[in-house]
Amino acid sequence: MHMSDALISPAVGGTGYFASAAVIGYSIYKIKQQSDNIKVPLMGVLGAFVFAAQMINFSIPGTGSSGHICGSLLLAVLLGPYAAAVVITSVLLTQALFFADGGLVALGCNIINMGLIPCFIAYPLVYKTIAGVNSDKRRIWFACIAASVIGLQLGAGAVVMETTFSNISELPFSSFVMLMLPIHLPIGLIEGMITASVLVMLKQTRPDILSETVLSDNKTFPPLKKVYISFVILALITGGIVSWFASSHPDGLEWAIDKTTGKEELETENSVMVKAAEFQEKTAFLPDYAFSDADSRTSELAGTSVSGIIGALITLLISVAVGIFVRVMQGRKLISENG
């Protein structure tokens, strides 16, 4: 998701440069403070490693296409956020110069999207909070997947915003968001799974590598059960309470459409889209997040809340079912491999 110079305006590019230069400058100051000499060759060689690792492809299940890792989260876990941010900046500069992956004007934006977001948002706020000290396998997996998905979604969202603010591409914000975010959801999931597997293997073979960053923090972290429970509570709160506000105030996009066209939703003329909408209406369990016979405002609010909670629970159940399915399949594979 490298931003290109062809699609960026100098104002957006310049803002990206100022913002990323400030954070990278602070990171360099923190690295100097640590005065850890081994980090000098380690950062350089790990930067080259990320470059090399990105060249090796793997096939993406069910799509027939192939992908490569990004490596930002892995670097943040191995080196800490400050050193990782500097390494990713050097990788992005090399990619811009040697391969024109991203441009020189867009470099600041690319540093934010692919370096600063994973290192300073996904790693400390998501990964570290969940993984904690002496993390077990499950905790590392959960932390990596959550951090990777959130990091990539934020990064992809930033690409859309930068492109929209630049106003060179005609792609409307809504279409571009609907293109970028769903594409980066499985990418984040796979990146998280790979990062987790690598970290679990490192923990088994070279735990000293991880001890310098993650394990050196002597904070106490909540047990994994509590983390799961807080995610469920958060989902229920979002579904149950926040959906009230969502129902009374249309979301930003609907608001924007309402303001620009005078209608809350755009009318669809395309016959395929009309058919799809009809099919969706028939099959939707909770159409428009409310009971279909909700007459009064109170019952509408209650309907919206219940819909939100049920929606969150259904999503949770689907996630658990997918998890169990993957586990059963892995077990079968192991049995067949071991004869």
Place this chain on the structure above:
Amino acid sequence: MDKNAQIISGAIEVLHRNVDTGTPAASLDPRAKIIVTAVFVTVVVSYSKYSVLDLLPYFAFPLFLIVIGSISLKALFKRMLPAAVFAVMVGIANPFLDPNQVVINNYAFSAGWVSFLSILIRFSLCAAAAFLLILTTEMSRINMALKYLGVPDVFINQMFFMERYIVLLADEALKISRARAARSFGKKGYGITVFTNIITNLLLRTYTRAENIFNAMQSRGFTGTLVRGNKLKWKLYDTLFLLSWIIFFLSVKFNLIGSF
């Protein structure tokens, strides 16, 4: 050959560029080239999205570097084509989404196609400028120029080490990819599990390599700062290069040439 191995060997070829140090382009001070390139790409992206003809005079700069750097056009296009994917993919939507018309020299054109053409020209100019900088300057001289321009030592060290080990590790990636291809049949062996195993292996080897490098550096008295020789010397030729191109870019941008 395995497709992935083919891609990696192509990338190694790009990384292994041979800078012809005998050309006038190579003997220019890298600071002058970096500053001129930065001004060039900033001026190019500052044009409106329907600019096509206004951008054409800027091709003079890459053409000048191609000539004084003895760069093969084929090699330059070979580098630029794979990089064009994102710009083309996002830009191709413009002809379908922008129904307006723009008038250029009294002729009406579809605004979407004009803006798409503008995106392609911007991409060609900016990508060519970046490639020509790297094709006419050794990486060590670029690092040194960045240091002279005030970039902190930590980042310069990082670029220095990356440059040293990138080809080495890319070569390892190529060997790994070939070994995987030799042991895989059909789609088997290209999945995430095998990938994760080989990546972890590569990471462990890389880590050990970094530790060995550090031990070797420490035994030679490394205290955290790398000592480098060959200082840069600014010449009159560099001043002329810098001033003439910046004046040219600004003259075209603010339409000063026609007003004389």
